[in-house]
Structure formats: structure tokens, C-alpha cells
Amino acid sequence: NAGVTQTPKFRILKIGQSMTLQCAQDMNHNYMYWYRQDPGMGLKLIYYSVGAGITDKGEVPNGYNVSRSTTEDFPLRLELAAPSQTSVYFCASSSGPEAGYTFGSGTRLTVV
């Protein structure tokens, strides 16, 4: 049982480049989330999804996009990367809004 799998683990982007952070879960969870964690800070919600075909913005959605075509996958797209997007990105899933989250191992992104 892999849980939540994120790829890549590390990435360096140049300003203006784009990339997709991949997230997949094998627990048949309907709820999936993307958080970013800046150094010494807490977790801020970027986007979340309550099921295939349904996504919604969190606290800090600007500069990001998501899609949820299947229950298993919830990719996060960065368009026109900016230095302010340098962060660690965590994907998580849960069986419901009031259930424990399972987090992926994170993607450390640096934009230079």
C-alpha cells in the first residue's frame, strides 16, 4: 500500500518556466489537497478536490491550477514560475473533510 505518492521530490525551475507536480493515491480517497509549506511556516492550502471532476480554491491559489480527472490523481500545475513559488509542496488525501490526512513525501521546488 503506497499511500500518497508525489513526484518529483526535487526540482529547480527558471523564472517563467512551467511544470506539473504529480500526486497519486491508492486508498480510494475522495478528498485530495495541495498545500505549500514555506520555511519555518505552516501549511497553506492551495487547491482541494472532493471528488473526480470537482476542484476548489484554497487560501493561496494564484499562480496554480489543478485538475481531477480520476479519483487517484490530482496534479498541480505551475504556470510562469516565480521566485515566490519557491516552497515545499505537499499533496494529501483523506476519506472525508473530517478525517485524518495522509500526506505525500513532498516536492521541494526552487525557482531561480
Add this chain to the structure above:
Amino acid sequence: GENVEQHPSTLSVQEGDSAVIKCTYSDSASNYFPWYKQELGKRPQLIIDIRSNVGEKKDQRIAVTLNKTAKHFSLHITETQPEDSAVYFCAASRFVGSQGNLIFGKGTKLSVKP
């Protein structure tokens, strides 16, 4: 919307002592309050959670208490050990319409000195 305040931001204790981390929340509709432990360079992991119909929950050396009237909840770690050193995050559930997610506090860095 929901706001979660967490204190202290850093906490240093001697091995064997107790540690207490406190959180307050703003939305009286919140019903679910988990705590996560994040070791350096690792992912956050759920260590304990509590729901609004329960005042206290205990799991070995860790316990969580909830005061819904005052809108605060606390994490208690007894007989601390060096491996308890980590950043701890509290969270509270938030609903917008029928959709919900967690709002996290900013974290407490706990250091347990041998």
C-alpha cells in the same frame, strides 16, 4: 473564515518533562481537531485527533483536550523523549458550503534535551 492560532512557536524541555502546546480557533462550526508531527525533512504525520463531542482523548504519552466554549484545544506530551523533537501542527476543520478542509496553525518546534 476559520483562523487557527498556535502557541508557543518554539518550546524547549528537558527529557522526562511534560510539554503543552495550545491552539485557538475562530469558527464555532469546527468539529474536528487533529494534531500532526513533522520531523525534519519529512512529511507531516497524524498523531492524534479529537472531535467536538469529546473533551479529552489519550494515546499512551500524548493527550489532547478540547474546550468548545472557549474555542481552544491543547496537545499534552508526558515523559518527553529526544525522539519527540519535531514540529507539531494543530488544525481545525473548516466548511464552505458542503465542502471542507483543514486550516493549520503555524507550528510549534519542540526540542527535547537529553
